């Protein structure tokens with residue numbers, strides 16, 4: 001690969017999925033993996049195969065199905081992890097194993113209880129074992145940014161000798177400063193034997209809001225792979241945001257002199273897809289993909305924009321795939337137009353799913369005049385959510401009013417076909433519906449957040465309900481759309497309950513969950 005080519009390594013499905021409440025089912029992960037391939041990322045880190053049977057299955061399905069990018073699986077430096085990672089990625093045309101081991105003093109002493117010599121030995125053995133399976137191996141010294149520079153250089157050099165083809169320098173805890181992080185990359189480039197023959201990668205977290213800045217600083221010192229996630233999703237404050245790093249490199253090509261393989265027009269649709277699938281919204285003023293990123297309100301700016309766009313705009317909104325208009329379809333729109341729109345929005349549905357979206361679209365068009373992108377997204381999303389639906393809402397009614405006791409009756413259908421119904425009182429109509437659903441499913445949750453907003457405009461707009469619920473110390477989200485906000489609330493609540501059932505799958509290696517944090 002040429003010197004000016006930046007490799008984009010997306011870890012939305014691994015590091016991104018580690019953010020609280022972002023867990024996805026198999027169908028959702030596949031959908032996102034296909035969207036990432038369309039976006040043009042070079043590497044997809046599809047998951048951490050040893051963590052659970054579900055993680056393994058998802059990485060394997062992506063390796064078998066998604067063509068184009070390198071498909072990568074994460075592993076700690078031990079034989080079981082590495083063997084399992086290889087099993088998961090081996091069906092890909094371009095597999096990669098990513099092994100990691102912490103190197104900082106604090107991790108050596110408190111987490112691993114190993115001395116420097118032991119760390120080097122384990123790293124070398126891990127890389128060699130992985131290299132026995134395939135020739136595309138990435139090695140990460142976890143918490144590299146807090147590791148003594150001399151020791152970091154030693155570990156990296158030994159990993160390269162052992163066969164690593166990419167060496168990643170993670171700022172696992174988001175502690176680095178741009179100039180200091182750049183200096184660490186420079187030091188490695190100057191002192192490590194063989195580093196000229198491998199790709200230097202960066203992986204930054206955003207705890208101090210510096211993930212993108214740190215990554216960019218490293219690029220000026222010769223790093224040529226950047227690890228990032230859509231919308232900056234990830235542990236705690238998240239990872240380096242893919243859309244920000246890509247547009248910084250593109251908009252400031254004069255400064256960086258680098259190119260990526262990203263089709264930037266897919267940035268906005270992919271951001272929307274990830275936000276809808278995970279239920280984690282994008283803040284309004286978020287760079288590149290936020291709702292206000294290209295909005296001009298101040299009169300003086302608007303005046304300047306009308307005379308010459310570039311007075312206040314450094315990027316063209318169409319370049320990142322922002323739709324020019326949201327209004328797309330009406331009652332008389334045909335199947336073909338709908339299919340095209342679903343694709344443009346980033347969904348990969350099969351014919352049966354498209355047919356169901358089309359039927360939903362026709363039913364919706366009877367209830368409201370104009371159908372917007374957000375309406376289509378809600379219909380398409382319902383198709384890929386289908387996997388884990390243990391319970392579905394069959395029917396409900398709820399009554400409330402001044403001087404009456406709010407009550408609800410709900411009927412749910414279980415995946416095994418049986419129907420169950422019950423009734424309960426509550427503080428209000430929504431509370432009564434939620435309490436009834438808890439009685440039927442036997443799952444009690446603590447609702448931490450509940451919001452209803454309109455997805456589009458106009459009095460006939462659909463309402464979107466989103467719920468964040470806590471169950472056994474974990475966060476689960478649910479989201480649903482309907483022209484009836486009570487129905488949307490009930491469906492969102494059922495979805496959150498279904499997700500708690502999904503999480504009860506046994507994990508092969510419970511420890512892995514807390515350890516994976518490169």
Ligand SMILES: [Zn+2]
Pocket residue numbers: 015172203205235239517518
């Ligand atoms: Zn990370």
